[in-house]
Amino acid sequence: MELGKLIDILIADIDGVKEHASFEHDKVRYLQQSIMTSLDVKQNQIVKVFTIITAVFLPPTLIATFYGMNFTWMPELEWEHGFLVTTLLTLVAALIPLAYIKRKGWLR
Numbered sequence: 001m002e003l004g005k006l007i008d009i010l011i012a013d014i015d016g017v018k019e020h021a022s023f024e025h026d027k028v029r030y031l032q033q034s035i036m037t038s039l040d041v042k043q044n045q046i047v048k049v050f051t052i053i054t055a056v057f058l059p060p061t062l063i064a065t066f067y068g069m070n071f072t073w074m075p076e077l078e079w080e081h082g083f084l085v086t087t088l089l090t091l092v093a094a095l096i097p098l099a100y101i102k103r104k105g106w107l108r
Contacts, residue, residue, distance in 0.1 A: 052101055059093035 067074075067086060076082040101107060 048106070052106065055097045055101065056094055059097065060090045063090045063093055 063086070076086060079085065
């Protein structure tokens, strides 16, 4: 065989390898994007859970913070059922956001 034909065959082989490498590179890029998308979905679900927890516990935390301050006079403490009313208020303040979140279907 002459040298020109061998060079042409070699160039054709190099082009084939180059196309195959490009195809494999595209496959790897697609797999990487698929993995990143899956991780993004999982991360969004985790953030959603933390957001729901925050929304449910923020109102009771604010109420508890208010009653944790050292005031000299708090009329609710002198009521006969002041503690019960405060406890129920805290519970209702937690249940209202939870009910809203459930009604909107954000817990799925």
